[in-house]
Amino acid sequence: MRIATWNVNSVRARIERLESWLVDRAPDVLLLQETKVADAAFPASRLAGLGYESAHHGHGQWNGVAILSRVGLRDVERGLSDGEARMISATCGPLRCTSCYVPNGRALDDPHYAAKLRWLEELRVRRTARDAAVPEILAGDFNVAPSDLDCYDPAAFVGATHVSAPEREALGALEATGLTDAWRHQHPDAPGFSWWDYRAGAFHLDRGLRIDLLLVEDALVPRVRDVTVDRDARRGPRPSDHAPVWVDVELEG
């Protein structure tokens, strides 16, 4: 079973790329972030034409998350207490699949930074109330680079968000509920950047961050066969600033 995550930076701007990517990479489940549309404008029927059921949670201009599945989609859960469209969760086949768009935080002294830490804490608390019989994959744009290996220039990020100790501790506390960072587990030494700024030729220069994570229930880790960052999807005309990341998990049956 292939589970992917992708911050598409507007599903409207990316629909042709999204459709061809689904055909090429054939994920069983795709977790989207930053769809930037209201529910009524989400292209559910176009995606259904490719064989994917979908569930979307969006209010319009900002944020927006979705789940696409060709292995079933039920028991949909939308949003956390902040009221923004940053989380959606559903049971897809044997897995609980959760798409997260963690708040950016803006700057260490900005109120949005404290809100980011609270949001991660609420996500942790939610995990403690989960149905332990259904293993979860919690994936998305976490807006946190877990370690300095996940940042192209740690010295340039001193005092910035995405790398601060409280953010990394909040992510670590979430993982301590029984989740493993699939990329880092499979690739202990490879940066695996998933986001590059549109500006200043950052992608060409490989000035990236690894902030798009697949957090896999610990019990599933022995079944993980491969984890891939699809850098090809960041190339060419009108790309998202994020690459998709997927994990292949071998499940019985």
Place this chain on the structure above:
DNA sequence: ATGTCCCAACTTTTGGGA
């Protein structure tokens, strides 16, 4: 390089967000 892309709107240019 304040460098780009995407959105909305009192929409053809500006401002907010990332």
